[in-house]
Amino acid sequence: MFYRTSGQFKTSYESDQALFPIKQDMVLLVVILATMYVIFPMFASEFTYKALLVPVLIYSLASLGLNILTGYAGQLSLGTAGFMGVGAYACYKITTIFPEMNIVIALFLSGFFSAAVGVAFGLPSLRIKGFYLAIATLASQFFLVWLFEKWAWLYNYNASGAIEVRTMDIFGLVVTGPNASPMVQYYFVLGIVSVVTFAMINLTRGRYGRTWKAVRDMDIAAELVGINLMRAKLSAFAVSSYIVGIAGALMVFFWKGAAEPNLFDIPMSFQIVFIAIIGGLGSVMGNFLGAILIVALPVVLNLLPEILGISIGSATMEHVNVMVVGSLIIMFLIVEPHGLARFWALIREKLIIWPFPH
Amino acid sequence: METLYTVLIDPFVQMVEVPDFFLQVLWEGLVSGVLYSLIALGFVLIFKSSRIFNFAQGIMVVFAALSLVGLHSFLVPYVGNEFVAAAIAMPLTLGIMYALAMGVERMVLRPLVGQPDIILFMATIGITMFLIGFGEFVFGGENKVMITEALGIPTGAIEFEPFGGFLLMEEKDVFAVVMAIILVISLLVFLNKSAMGRAIRALGDDHTAALSVGISLSTIWVLVWFIAGVIALATGIVWGARAGVSFALEVIAYKALPVLMLGGLESVSGAIIGGIAIGLLEKVFEIYWGQPLFGGNTETWFAFIFALIVLLFRPQGLFGEKIIERV
Numbered sequence: 001m002f003y004r005t006s007g008q009f010k011t012s013y014e015s016d017q018a019l020f021p022i023k024q025d026m027v028l029l030v031v032i033l034a035t036m037y038v039i040f041p042m043f044a045s046e047f048t049y050k051a052l053l054v055p056v057l058i059y060s061l062a063s064l065g066l067n068i069l070t071g072y073a074g075q076l077s078l079g080t081a082g083f084m085g086v087g088a089y090a091c092y093k094i095t096t097i098f099p100e101m102n103i104v105i106a107l108f109l110s111g112f113f114s115a116a117v118g119v120a121f122g123l124p125s126l127r128i129k130g131f132y133l134a135i136a137t138l139a140s141q142f143f144l145v146w147l148f149e150k151w152a153w154l155y156n157y158n159a160s161g162a163i164e165v166r167t168m169d170i171f172g173l174v175v176t177g178p179n180a181s182p183m184v185q186y187y188f189v190l191g192i193v194s195v196v197t198f199a200m201i202n203l204t205r206g207r208y209g210r211t212w213k214a215v216r217d218m219d220i221a222a223e224l225v226g227i228n229l230m231r232a233k234l235s236a237f238a239v240s241s242y243i244v245g246i247a248g249a250l251m252v253f254f255w256k257g258a259a260e261p262n263l264f265d266i267p268m269s270f271q272i273v274f275i276a277i278i279g280g281l282g283s284v285m286g287n288f289l290g291a292i293l294i295v296a297l298p299v300v301l302n303l304l305p306e307i308l309g310i311s312i313g314s315a316t317m318e319h320v321n322v323m324v325v326g327s328l329i330i331m332f333l334i335v336e337p338h339g340l341a342r343f344w345a346l347i348r349e350k351l352i353i354w355p356f357p358h
Numbered sequence: 359m360e361t362l363y364t365v366l367i368d369p370f371v372q373m374v375e376v377p378d379f380f381l382q383v384l385w386e387g388l389v390s391g392v393l394y395s396l397i398a399l400g401f402v403l404i405f406k407s408s409r410i411f412n413f414a415q416g417i418m419v420v421f422a423a424l425s426l427v428g429l430h431s432f433l434v435p436y437v438g439n440e441f442v443a444a445a446i447a448m449p450l451t452l453g454i455m456y457a458l459a460m461g462v463e464r465m466v467l468r469p470l471v472g473q474p475d476i477i478l479f480m481a482t483i484g485i486t487m488f489l490i491g492f493g494e495f496v497f498g499g500e501n502k503v504m505i506t507e508a509l510g511i512p513t514g515a516i517e518f519e520p521f522g523g524f525l526l527m528e529e530k531d532v533f534a535v536v537m538a539i540i541l542v543i544s545l546l547v548f549l550n551k552s553a554m555g556r557a558i559r560a561l562g563d564d565h566t567a568a569l570s571v572g573i574s575l576s577t578i579w580v581l582v583w584f585i586a587g588v589i590a591l592a593t594g595i596v597w598g599a600r601a602g603v604s605f606a607l608e609v610i611a612y613k614a615l616p617v618l619m620l621g622g623l624e625s626v627s628g629a630i631i632g633g634i635a636i637g638l639l640e641k642v643f644e645i646y647w648g649q650p651l652f653g654g655n656t657e658t659w660f661a662f663i664f665a666l667i668v669l670l671f672r673p674q675g676l677f678g679e680k681i682i683e684r685v
Contacts, residue, residue, distance in 0.1 A: 128673050131411050131475070132619055135615045135619045136665075143662070145658075281476075320491065322488075325487060326485065326489075326490070326491060329480070329483070330481050333477055337477045
């Protein structure tokens with residue numbers, strides 16, 4: 001009923017390949033964007049911004065980056081957090097070296113540093129495949145975190161060894177540092193995530209996306225039909241690390257406010273891999289669904305006993321929380337290994353033909 | 359010039375000039391290498407028989423050690439004797455590891471049969487998270503001391519004086535090495551001589567063929583996970599005796615990963631040789647190159663980078679099966 005497609009005819013290839021083949025998809029997206037941009041800020045408290053909205057957006061972005069590499073180009077990476085760290089430290093250095101620079105420009109510049117590092121660590125992918133490559137990406141993870149600790153120049157020789165974000169503004173509006181309002185930060189992150197997501201949807205639909213998918217499905221076959229494997233794989237590493245780097249910079253500058261090297265340690269890498277897989281590999285929307293589940297679920301679980309009026313020690317709660325998240329992940333993998341995006345695709349298919357079964 | 363000297367000449371001069379210290383470094387490296395081998399062995403067994411990259415091996419080490427210590431401290435007031443309590447706790451822990459193997463097979467592996475590798479890999483990370491939460495929930499998150507004495511592990515130290523120098527070997531390290539050797543030999547005998555062991559190897563060679571000659575997949579999987587659990591327990595005991603039992607032990611699982619890269623994911627001998635090689639090299643590198651040049655703590659990444667370089671020349675690891683790709 002809501003998704004009836006009758007009467008929507010495609011008369012040209014262009015309209016067949018359009019971003020929204022069905023009008024209702026566009027309506028849905030407009031509704032979602034309106035909710036994000038207008039409705040949420042009307043009701044959200046500071047806690048909601050800091051614990052739910054901003055983290056979900058940032059993790060979605062990081063997962064989107066990983067999904068480009070793993071879901072589209074088929075190269076499993078376990079070093080995402082390390083590349084996020086590169087982005088964050090690069091942004092930190094850029095803003096200290098050029099204090100006058102607009103933070104937006106600094107953000108997009110810092111992505112290039114993580115992209116370069118990503119390409120360097122992506123080079124082995126030309127020789128190594130599958131799990132061997134996954135372990136090889138762990139090399140970047142451990143090496144980078146070690147570097148963040150040992151290379152004092154990166155954190156301006158601070159005694160604490162951590163980077164702290166100073167107050168910065170855009171045209172008089174404070175966006176980072178302790179004085180920034182959470183709503184402004186939320187809008188900032190939302191804007192950047194929207195722009196990058198839009199760019200990625202179109203990139204993955206286009207020439208590069210198709211090349212990556214061909215490599216993912218069978219790289220030898222892709223090579224035989226004339227795809228340059230080196231260029232395809234390294235471009236996937238570059239684009240992926242670029243986005244991941246921006247996500248890392250956003251995380252430190254617009255959410256955490258400060259970062260120690262161990263923030264970018266391996267648990268975060270795994271968390272992002274989880275988001276990408278639970279959300280659905282090879283899907284842009286899946287990242288957002290996965291992030292909502294993985295990031296928001298623990299927060300909600302933590303609040304649950306309070307709402308139900310049960311008093312449990314916070315340490316016990318923490319442990320039960322980890323247990324529940326672990327078993328939920330296994331459950332989701334069993335129920336729908338292709339992720340939440342596939343779930344939505346099935347629902348959408350059913351809606352289109354509703355009320356008929358076939 | 360000076361840098362070149364510190365990189366290329368000075369370390370070797372030191373090795374020759376202070377041979378007893380060099381021997382000490384080698385010994386330490388050997389001990390940790392043996393333990394890396396043990397963990398890698400757990401990985402390899404499960405990978406061979408089910409193509410599952412079992413990330414949970416690290417937490418299984420922690421969980422086994424925690425169970426043993428927890429049960430022991432629970433039993434001591436009832437039994438009154440440390441040694442008897444340990445003697446009861448040991449088979450009980452083995453029982454827990456068996457129950458864990460059963461549970462994993464029933465609830466995780468069976469519903470996921472035939473899924474892509476990455477999904478199974480993620481499922482084992484799910485198991486890891488569950489076990490972390492469960493272990494902390496039941497036994498508490500604080501550090502514990504391994505019941506070294508109750509298990510009859512010697513705690514003294516042996517001193518040698520080679521080249522007129524001084525070499526200290528802790529007896530529990532010697533015990534660890536001896537136990538690892540015994541474990542590996544019995545495992546190899548089991549894999550090569552017993553019917554069950556042959557079934558495991560058959561499953562590793564060809565799933566469908568093994569099924570068609572009547573090998574039960576679920577029995578073998580439970581068995582393999584149980585063996586991995588026993589290896590985890592052994593690793594937990596010896597590593598716990600060295601560094602205490604805590605969830606920080608989990609990180610040694612990461613140490614086993616470059617061993618797997620180096621040795622090859624399917625190779626038992628690769629796991630053993632790779633583990634010892636990495637243990638030795640990373641210790642030597644840390645002492646003679648890492649500390650003077652990079653400010654130390656290079657052990658976190660050296661093994662990975664080393665394995666990565668080796669892999670660039672042999673993409674399937676030193677002992678892995680040749681990768682044949684067809685379109």
